Amino acid sequence: MKIEVLRIGQRLVRDDRVTTHVALVARGFGASRIFMNEVNPEIKDTLDKVNKSWGSDFQIEFIDDWRKLLKSKKKNSVKIIHLTMYGENINQIQDKIKKEDKVLIVVGAEKVPREVYEHADYNVAVGNQPHSEISALAIVLDRIQDGKQFDIKYDDARLEIVPTEKGKTVITKND
Numbered sequence: 001m002k003i004e005v006l007r008i009g010q011r012l013v014r015d016d017r018v019t020t021h022v023a024l025v026a027r028g029f030g031a032s033r034i035f036m037n038e039v040n041p042e043i044k045d046t047l048d049k050v051n052k053s054w055g056s057d058f059q060i061e062f063i064d065d066w067r068k069l070l071k072s073k074k075k076n077s078v079k080i081i082h083l084t085m086y087g088e089n090i091n092q093i094q095d096k097i098k099k100e101d102k103v104l105i106v107v108g109a110e111k112v113p114r115e116v117y118e119h120a121d122y123n124v125a126v127g128n129q130p131h132s133e134i135s136a137l138a139i140v141l142d143r144i145q146d147g148k149q150f151d152i153k154y155d156d157a158r159l160e161i162v163p164t165e166k167g168k169t170v171i172t173k174n175d
Contacts, residue, residue: 003031029141030149033059055154079121082106087123
């Protein structure tokens with residue numbers, strides 16, 4: 001499954017850290033790209049450094065018009081998944097989403113315009129209580145990939161963590 005993420009909007013100051021974490025979760029949980037608008041360009045620098053150290057060709061693309069992106073993706077048979085507290089529960093919809101070939105997951109920052117709900121093929125809720133968009137993205141990415149994203153190894157990684165019961169083991173690879 002090819003997975004991309006769209007982050008719509010950003011509340012100034014507060015959301016630089018949140019948007020960075022949305023991008024880190026998208027990358028770490030198997031997405032190939034994140035599209036962002038209204039964002040601090042330093043976030044791209046941070047993710048480029050993460051890619052350089054930990055491997056991956058994860059892409060960050062700045063866009064001006066998320067509406068145009070949604071229409072283009074739909075035209076190219078990409079299924080739109082909108083994360084919202086008001087959608088279908090992930091427990092009921094995850095098996096259907098797993099069968100999709102290409103998905104774009106929409107993660108809003110502020111009040112999401114009604115047209116996002118209308119463009120979405122799936123409006124998906126993680127639980128029915130207020131929570132973080134970061135956690136919702138992580139849960140959905142994990143559920144639709146059955147945890148397989150954690151088995152990915154990057155040949156271009158300079159650093160690699162070796163799972164251990166206690167302590168920290170990090171391998172530094174020479175360039």
